[in-house]
Amino acid sequence: VNQLRTPNIAMIAAACGFDAVYIDLEHNPTSLETAAAVCVAALGMGITPIARVTSHDPHDATRILDCGAQGVMVPHVQNAAEAKAIVDACLYAPKGHRSAFGSGPALGYAALGQAEVCRRLNEETLLMAMIETPEAVSNAEAIAAVEGIDVLHIGASDLSTEMGIPGQYQHERMRAAFETVAKAARSHGKAMGVGGVRQDFEFQSWLLRLGVRYLTGGSDVGYILSAGRADVKQLRELKLS
Template structure:
């Protein structure tokens, strides 16, 4: 393909969210090989997110899985441990279609996240050249910047009272695509660890949904994989992205169920 051809790149999860459709995601913490991409695809997931915060995942393994997902139309996001622009750039340059940052607590942090993911003028990320998301084909730099930035997702997690108090300002940050509620850490911070049906958690979700709807930002549900009724409730109220659980819990649950068949 010559340099004059305009690159095409689709983020299927981002498109579904824009169309008001629900995106179902699985978290990857255990499996280090590309097989997990095919498993996610066959199981019907729209997206995965690789958890580099709570695992020993290497950048190399994450990048390989991201590339496999891209070929299958399963949107790969990566949760990094924190707001580290150098790591975020390397993750994106390895094939990710978006970045999730945990524990965002201010609009300033959200703007820093956008700058780390996006190129100028919205961000400050360095242009790496041929991108794995574009199958390493060579295109004019302006086209590469445009399609990478249009297709990438910037996701801020709300996991504390401080973050919740600032959610209206966070949701208003230009370039932010989604606010993902991390109900596990949030419940701990609110002094109600694990009580996902507590009114404080419910009020937190309502506040995030209201703030995001006011700014045209998607809402993600996290930490409620074991509470399907709550997930359905928040989807009806306007959330769009569901983190259903991780590969460790999926494998453990299936293994336990299989063993109990022979009890």
């Protein structure tokens, strides 16, 4: 979700068959209130609301979790220390130090004691560390080893740009980076994700064989532009006779 400001987008995503709706708070002006509404709508439709937060500020992550997100994606994680800080902020004791919050949207406001709230949210909260620089790739093994981190997610656009090969996702250096992160994730029983790679089914199949299990689809803007441009092209080709 990049630009649309209505919770209906979660219903549309569910109708399309997506497993999750991903709210990008890093690059777009979506408010916390709007993001919360999308999260609640996603929960009601049975798909997973995930939010990419703006920074490493712990309150960015915990506030959207309190609002109903079931997962947070943290950008630009460079090392194990930063990964540990994510876990510390987003999970309850003894795994972290998240501020105690009752049974909110993520648990359907169920009548649960605080101990059960903490246990369930610790089990059900997805923590994704974004790997977006060569430094992060070199530290992938240490990041993957952090208990509580569930997914190592490569931001292919940022990583390729940092490498000086923007958009060249199949470049040999990018393939080597994918392989390094996949090996690190696999060795520690973590999942691997990739964002930014679209409409190249052969390459996406290679990523799946490598071990990727979280592939980001398109954005609201991208889908609207694609469909709109296709229709405009077709309409302009209509003939009067």
